[in-house]
Amino acid sequence: MAYKIKKGLAFRRIAGEVYIVDAARCEMRELNGTASLIWEGLAAGRPVAAIAAGLMAEFEVPERTALADVAGFVKDLAAAGLVEAVK
Amino acid sequence: MALRPVARRPGRAAAGFGLKVAGQALNFESYQPGIISVLRRRYGAFTGKAAGGYRFSLTAAPGSQSPFRPAVAASGDRLEIGRGDFRAVIGPGRKAELTAAPSEQTLDAFLRSFLSFLLLRAGGFMLHSAGLVKNDRAYLFLGKSGAGKSTLSKLAAAAGLEVISDEINLVRPGSNGFRAYGSPFWGEMRADGRPGSWPLGGVFLLKKARRNRVSGCKPVEALRLLLRCAVNFDRAPASAALALENGAALLAGAAFRRLEFSKADGSFLELI
Incomplete structure (x- = not known):
């Protein structure tokens, strides 16, 4: 399943981490290095498999681990209301 | 608060006040000199006029501070800022209208709202x-x-x-x-x-x-x-x-x- 970042969020990479601001809810979140890569992949419209492939290349982890990490994190983002599934 | 037209008396001069803060020039003009006096008393230290500044037509009107938090709505070249005791509409060419209660607190709230908006767009x-x-x-x-x-x-x-x-x-x-x-x-x-x-x-x-x-x-x-x-x-x-x-x-x-x-x-x- 593909996901996209919800409308109304502002984000930017600063000093190696991505910061997300939800102005309507007055909330800010920061993402660590790995999470930032996943977020930026979603922002670029890449499917989960392609994002996982990027993590495999960056961190030299097995495909299974990368896919599980990306899927788990995307699930967390969806639960936090930051991304939504694309129908 | 609704913007109200003000009956202008023929021959009566408008009072004015120019303010310059953080490089932003705001000029106010009103046929109600009382509200200009409030501006002058509150911001006299920052008096200044500059070409190209915002030009506010200012009208005094009563209002309460509820809701307290100003609401900002920007669309194209039109900006609206308001709360219970003031409402400002800034249009093209930096021409603007402000209806506000003639108190220092109200004018302060408006200026904080507007200047914070301008500063963010100036990179600050x-x-x-x-x-x-x-x-x-x-x-x-x-x-x-x-x-x-x-x-x-x-x-x-x-x-x-x-x-x-x-x-x-x-x-x-x-x-x-x-x-x-x-x-x-x-x-x-x-x-x-x-x-x-x-x-x-x-x-x-x-x-x-x-x-x-x-x-x-x-x-x-x-x-x-x-x-x-x-x-x-x-x-x-x-x-x-x-x-x-x-x-x-x-x-x-x-x-x-x-x-x-x-x-x-x-x-x-x-x-x-």
Whole structure:
């Protein structure tokens, strides 16, 4: 399943981490290095498999681990209301 | 509050007042001289006219401060800012209308709302902070209520340093880095402030402590407090994106450190 970042969020990479601001809810979140890569992949419209492939290349982890990490994190983002599934 | 047309008496001259803060010129004109007197009394230290400034047609009207938080709506070249006791409509060509209760608190609320909007779009911020000048450079101390902004400012003033504001400071990029500008917005010290600008020497995350200490801080801590201390009533995503962009530029352009200070005396100023 593909996901996209919800409308109304502002984000930017600063000093190696991505910061997300939800102005309507007055909330800010920061993402660590790995999470930032996943977020930026979603922002670029890449499917989960392609994002996982990027993590495999960056961190030299097995495909299974990368896919599980990306899927788990995307699930967390969806639960936090930051991304939504694309129908 | 609805904008009301005002019957203009033939031959009656409008009263005017020009204000210049942080490089932004705002000119007000009204057929009700009382509200111009309020502006002049409150912002007299920042009197100034500049070509190309905003031109407000000002109307006095009663209103309550509820809702207290100003609402901002920007669409194309039209901006609306309002709360219970004021409503401003800024249109193309910097031509604007402001209907407001003729009180200092109301006009202050409008100016904070509008100037914070303009500063964000000029690459800067209106910041809840204390600001002081040392060796011709400005230093800002970020902190929300209770962090020690007024205490620090009073100690700095007692030590002979110029305080820019003990509550709200204005920063924006200049031709040679970020600068802090004189602020008419004050807290406990209730001073008038004065026009002027100083190169930004540094920004401190403020904390009261028993001992004075300056230490480094992580970018994430600095950015988090910077955005918390930024005055911004605009809830649009584009505004949040600007705040992030400006925050990144300020983090790159100024040294951020943490200051723990004792309110016993002004000896912490030696660490600045």
